[in-house]
Amino acid sequence: MPREPGPSVRLRLTLSYAGFLLVTGVGLIAVVWFFLLRYVPERAVVLPGDVDGDPTRPGGPGVFIPGRADLWEAFAPKATLMLGLLLVVGLVGGWLLAGRVLAPLDRIAEATRTAGSGALSHRIRLPGRNDEFRELADAFDGMLARLEAHVAEQQRFAANASHELRTPLAITQTLLDVASRDRDRDTDALLRRLRLVNSRAIELTEALLLLSRADQRPAPDELVDLSLAAEEAAETLLPLAEARGVLLETSGDPAPTTGSAALLLQLTTNLVHNAIVHNVGAGGVVRVTTTASAGNAELTVENTGPVLGPEHVATFTEPFQRGSARVRSDHAGVGLGLAIVERITSAHGGTLDLAPRPAGGLRVTVRLPAPAPAAAPARS
Missing domain, CATH: 1.10.287.130 (Signal transduction histidine kinase, dimerisation/phosphotransfer (DHp) domain)
Structure with a gap:
């Protein structure tokens, strides 16, 4: 939004430093003046002196005690000069100190302008200790x-x-x-x-x-049992598994979590669908299990299939990536299944773990935060 021009932060800090120093000086001089007044008479006094410290022998040089008016004439110019010196020191020193303190902001502002021009690889990398x-x-x-x-x-x-x-x-x-x-x-x-x-x-x-x-965090959160989502996904995809000769097994305990029921069902369906399609075909097995432990709700989907390397599995969550032997067919999908699973998991504050099975195939584990014990959903 457009703003009217104003004084810089450095100038305002400088004036603040100088003003604080000036007020401190005035206060100090006022305290000194106040205590001096307690011992200074209203008018000047001349006391007669003595000879060699003997009061019985008057006639010495005497003692002059100035009055308040005399003291003010002697004190005021020097106090004024000192306050002027403090003001100059406050302005110059404040300007230098403010510049030194605000120097990191200049680097941050320059990095912001650089990033605004599209150079996102630039970094500030401010040196020094943490502050x-x-x-x-x-x-x-x-x-x-x-x-x-x-x-x-x-x-x-x-x-x-x-x-x-x-x-x-x-x-x-x-x-x-x-x-x-x-x-x-x-x-x-x-x-x-x-x-x-x-x-x-x-x-x-x-x-x-x-x-x-x-990618969007679901709100408001709903109570969802991953075991129910697994059963619904398995029931929906059972005809596909039977058509391919794949055995589909579901087991486990209630695994409550919070989030979008529709997105979590889509997550589960994608995992089961991938496990069926990217299998060995007739004689293959897909196992879906759910557990709840250590404040997490876990969904694990593992399937038989070809032997996969760890470096190959690491690319499966990239959009449009397909695993070994993942050829297009009538149900091969579009290469977004695990990418969608990863985004939904991240949006729900969870973690996704992909690991190849030693005998071939893939094991996918989704860990989502569990709700408070009193908020666990009822099973139907």
């Missing part, structure tokens, strides 16, 4: 690091999403071009192919929308 300015600089550096990582992730995601969306659109355009040149082409086959490609585009678009919503 308020260094805490501010470190917090700003941390914010820049997170912002840089987020922007880079969004750029990669946008490039991948554009590439993935371009594929079904290009296929549709090719089919339409071929159909326009070949009037005798089977219309029903063309429509079936177009419907399949269009369904994939819709599926991808819905997944992208869900991924964007998954």
